[in-house]
Amino acid sequence: MPTDELPDALHVTTDEQLRAVSNLTRHRIMAVLRFEPATITQIAERVGLAKGSSSYHVRLLERAGLVKVVRTRKVRGVTERYYAMAARSVVLPDPGEGGPDVLMRHAVADLEASPVGAERHVGMAHLRLTEAQFAELGARLQALAEEYRELSDPSLPDASLVFALFHPGAGARDEEGAK
Structure with missing residues (x-):
């Protein structure tokens, strides 16, 4: 099944799906x-x-509905299955206040496992924005990620883009002010 035939998003809603993506x-x-x-x-x-x-x-x-068999073929009497994502993207639920964000934990683990000496761009910026600026920046980041996702070529090496735009909790602001 070509990726253009996939649903845009699969929303993780069950405990089974959440356990599957948390690993x-x-x-x-x-x-x-x-x-x-x-x-x-x-x-x-x-x-x-x-x-x-x-x-x-x-x-x-597969049992959680996140991947599926998209084609099979016989190879020396054995059925070989080809698996693909069940949707273009997986949407995780909000972790809730104080809950661990699975996506960010995985992103950090992938970053830490990236080859030593490989080119990478990592940064953090503390901003003070109006709610309108906050919303605009979030939309621009999403659009930029989608633009480059459309340019992706499966024959090229993987690259990961992770971003998080959020209002830090009171504890984070207190620590920042104490510096």
């Missing part, structure tokens, strides 16, 4: 499947897992 290995498997279908063997190679582990994690993602 870093499954997050990395979904990243492999983001642009093109892959077999268990291909997934295992790209993520650095044993085929059995890869199969286990893919089954959990």
